[in-house]
Amino acid sequence: MQQYLVESLKALQDHLSRARQFYQVVEAAPGDAHWQHIIPPAYPPLSAQKPQSSAKSFFFAEQEPLYVFDGQFFRETLPSPEPFVLFGVQSCDLTAIHYQDLFFEQDVYYQARRRQALLVGIDCVHPCAQGFCYLVNAGPGVRDETADLILHPLEDNQWLLVVVTAQGKEAIQGVALTPASAQEMNQRWEQLSHCEQEFDDHSYITEGVERLNRGEVSDALWQRIGVQCLACSGCTTLCPTCSCYGTQSQPFVSGDGEPVAKAVEVSGTLIKEDSGAAPNTEQPATQQVRFWDSCLYEGFQREASFNNPSAQAGERVKRFWYHKFSDDFLPEFGRYGCVGCGRCEQVCPGVIGVHSVMKRIVDDA
Amino acid sequence: MHNLTPSAIELVDFYDDGEQARHFQFRLLDGAVSASADPALTEPTLTKQDTGWQKVQIGQFFMLNVPGVGEAPFTFTQMPDEQGHFRALVRQMGAVTTALFGLQPGQILGARGPYGIGWPMNEISGKRILVVGGGCGLAPLVGVVDHLVEQQNYTQLTVVYGARSQQAKMLNPERERWQQFIPVFNMIENGDLNGDENEYHGRPIDIMPTVLDSFGELPDVVLLAGPQVMMFGMADYLVASGVYDHAIYLSIERRMHCGLGTCGHCYLKHQYICTDGPTFRWDVLQPYLPEDH
Numbered sequence: 001m002q003q004y005l006v007e008s009l010k011a012l013q014d015h016l017s018r019a020r021q022f023y024q025v026v027e028a029a030p031g032d033a034h035w036q037h038i039i040p041p042a043y044p045p046l047s048a049q050k051p052q053s054s055a056k057s058f059f060f061a062e063q064e065p066l067y068v069f070d071g072q073f074f075r076e077t078l079p080s081p082e083p084f085v086l087f088g089v090q091s092c093d094l095t096a097i098h099y100q101d102l103f104f105e106q107d108v109y110y111q112a113r114r115r116q117a118l119l120v121g122i123d124c125v126h127p128c129a130q131g132f133c134y135l136v137n138a139g140p141g142v143r144d145e146t147a148d149l150i151l152h153p154l155e156d157n158q159w160l161l162v163v164v165t166a167q168g169k170e171a172i173q174g175v176a177l178t179p180a181s182a183q184e185m186n187q188r189w190e191q192l193s194h195c196e197q198e199f200d201d202h203s204y205i206t207e208g209v210e211r212l213n214r215g216e217v218s219d220a221l222w223q224r225i226g227v228q229c230l231a232c233s234g235c236t237t238l239c240p241t242c243s244c245y246g247t248q249s250q251p252f253v254s255g256d257g258e259p260v261a262k263a264v265e266v267s268g269t270l271i272k273e274d275s276g277a278a279p280n281t282e283q284p285a286t287q288q289v290r291f292w293d294s295c296l297y298e299g300f301q302r303e304a305s306f307n308n309p310s311a312q313a314g315e316r317v318k319r320f321w322y323h324k325f326s327d328d329f330l331p332e333f334g335r336y337g338c339v340g341c342g343r344c345e346q347v348c349p350g351v352i353g354v355h356s357v358m359k360r361i362v363d364d365a
Numbered sequence: 366m367h368n369l370t371p372s373a374i375e376l377v378d379f380y381d382d383g384e385q386a387r388h389f390q391f392r393l394l395d396g397a398v399s400a401s402a403d404p405a406l407t408e409p410t411l412t413k414q415d416t417g418w419q420k421v422q423i424g425q426f427f428m429l430n431v432p433g434v435g436e437a438p439f440t441f442t443q444m445p446d447e448q449g450h451f452r453a454l455v456r457q458m459g460a461v462t463t464a465l466f467g468l469q470p471g472q473i474l475g476a477r478g479p480y481g482i483g484w485p486m487n488e489i490s491g492k493r494i495l496v497v498g499g500g501c502g503l504a505p506l507v508g509v510v511d512h513l514v515e516q517q518n519y520t521q522l523t524v525v526y527g528a529r530s531q532q533a534k535m536l537n538p539e540r541e542r543w544q545q546f547i548p549v550f551n552m553i554e555n556g557d558l559n560g561d562e563n564e565y566h567g568r569p570i571d572i573m574p575t576v577l578d579s580f581g582e583l584p585d586v587v588l589l590a591g592p593q594v595m596m597f598g599m600a601d602y603l604v605a606s607g608v609y610d611h612a613i614y615l616s617i618e619r620r621m622h623c624g625l626g627t628c629g630h631c632y633l634k635h636q637y638i639c640t641d642g643p644t645f646r647w648d649v650l651q652p653y654l655p656e657d658h
Contacts, residue, residue: 067370069432074475076370106367107627244629247622249435286433288369290622293629301630303620304437304459309633319632328635 054240091139094146096240121147130342208358226313228350233294252285371475383535393449422483430475499591
């Protein structure tokens with residue numbers, strides 16, 4: 001892998017934004033950072049703060065149309081975003097993207113967005129609040145297989161740039177860069193090693209996960225934890241690997257935001273003159289949308305008959321943590337479903353995020 | 366790549382069967398199309414889908430789309446023929462099925478599929494086979510019994526059907542057709558019998574001693590479909606009676622939104638009913654179930 005010294009971050013940002021929409025994390029206030037579309041050259045300082053939301057929604061949209069029914073045909077509505085760059089994605093969130101790349105490998109909507117993206121990772125050199133990425137092989141240094149380019153902060157506002165993929169190499173063609181010295185490359189590993197040592201002791205998470213996998217967590221404990229679940233979906237929304245979705249039929253809404261009452265009104269734009277298709281003029285045009293769902297909702301598995309295989313809150317929180325930490329998923333994904341970002345702990349109003357739950361599991365033993 | 370966009374189908378006809386249940390015949394429309402990637406939907410390129418509809422395995426399912434209402438999974442009671450006609454038995458239960466019951470022939474609907482793993486037809490052919498269905502749970506078994514009876518591809522074949530009441534019985538013509546060739550036991554849990562000699566009071570499990578006796582030795586293969594509590598109770602009983610757990614197959618139902626293993630709704634531990642099932646072998650399924658199933 002080629003490594004370079006970047007003296008002007010702006011030159012790199014300018015270059016990457018020339019042919020791409022540019023996104024970077026903006027710090028609005030301490031504890032309030034989020035991904036934002038940046039109009040060059042108004043680049044904010046490169047933030048080391050963990051954004052409230054991961055980059056999940058760039059690829060797996062919070063809500064998106066799947067297809068439109070015009071009275072005669074079902075027409076797939078694939079997204080076609082411009083090429084874009086996510087500049088400065090932290091290792092936990094990159095690991096999650098890599099995880100979802102596998103899960104949504106065959107999903108045309110996800111992949112239509114994903115293949116337009118250039119991922120520029122940023123190493124974390126200090127632990128973040130509630131983070132434990134080092135424990136689940138997701139940081140603090142960016143894993144090679146998860147990014148196209150990796151940035152690492154050096155002294156004096158300089159950056160080390162690691163070129164990981166062919167796409168990353170192509171993206172920086174034409175940028176004046178100095179090859180990095182061995183000293184600068186070593187500095188990366190030293191800083192990352194130092195960062196790992198700065199983390200608090202999270203051995204209760206290791207022990208909790210082991211107990212979970214040995215089947216030593218009682219259903220009674222899951223029930224007690226479940227009582228504290230408000231089914232707000234905060235954890236599943238912010239979890240960068242959560243991917244459950246629901247689908248729903250809705251009236252098809254035209255470009256001006258008005259529902260299209262009759263299929264015939266869209267037929268002029270939807271159906272080619274020579275296609276021979278004649279829309280049913282009496283049938284309203286509809287669209288099927290999908291949206292983020294949550295396995296913690298009471299109705300997630302409830303059937304039309306009102307039979308519910310996971311009617312108890314305890315069963316649902318048990319399922320959630322099983323999905324994040326069960327060895328049963330290792331053969332498929334090669335890792336746990338948790339990337340150690342700690343957002344579930346930060347967002348949960350019921351105090352049953354990852355740290356709280358793992359401590360409860362250990363204390364209950 | 367997964368395709369979440371349905372093919373257009375036409376509702377051809379229907380007839381009622383039992384309480385709030387109806388057989389629907391559908392027809393895949395020629396020129397079922399999907400549009401190319403065009404967010405503005407201005408110039409759709411119409412391309413014929415390769416849907417796999419001609420290769421449906423018995424026991425697989427499809428996602429039915431009632432436009433404007435939603436999608437839900439249904440099993441085939443008749444596989445698509447060369448003209449694209451197929452049938453499903455639907456019980457009126459939620460929003461999608463209620464809307465479907467309000468439609469008339471000629472209506473255009475959508476269908477995606479076929480999905481899931483069907484019954485192990487290669488492994489059961491030529492064997493001594495016991496089929497047990499409860500309520501509308503007999504629906505995913507209709508294709509199996511029809512196929513075996515038509516091909517006469519069994520050493521012994523017995524069907525046991527359970528219904529809550531006389532009025533709740535479904536698939537009467539099918540069972541009447543089968544009983545000309547094979548033993549059929551109809552179990553009625555509540556209320557009067559209709560006087561037929563093969564109809565009995567009770568649940569399917571109540572007739573099992575008689576049924577197992579009729580096999581002489583135990584059946585080689587058992588296929589179960591119906592309410593989960595009935596299937597699991599029956600599987601436990603059969604294993605206790607000496608039937609191998611790897612000789613018992615079940616068809617599991619769950620709420621589904623995609624049918625492709627990504628929406629997450631039909632999970633059973635790390636399995637998805639839609640892609641790892643809906644048919645499961647009992648020894649494979651058991652570790653995924655709660656201990657108190």
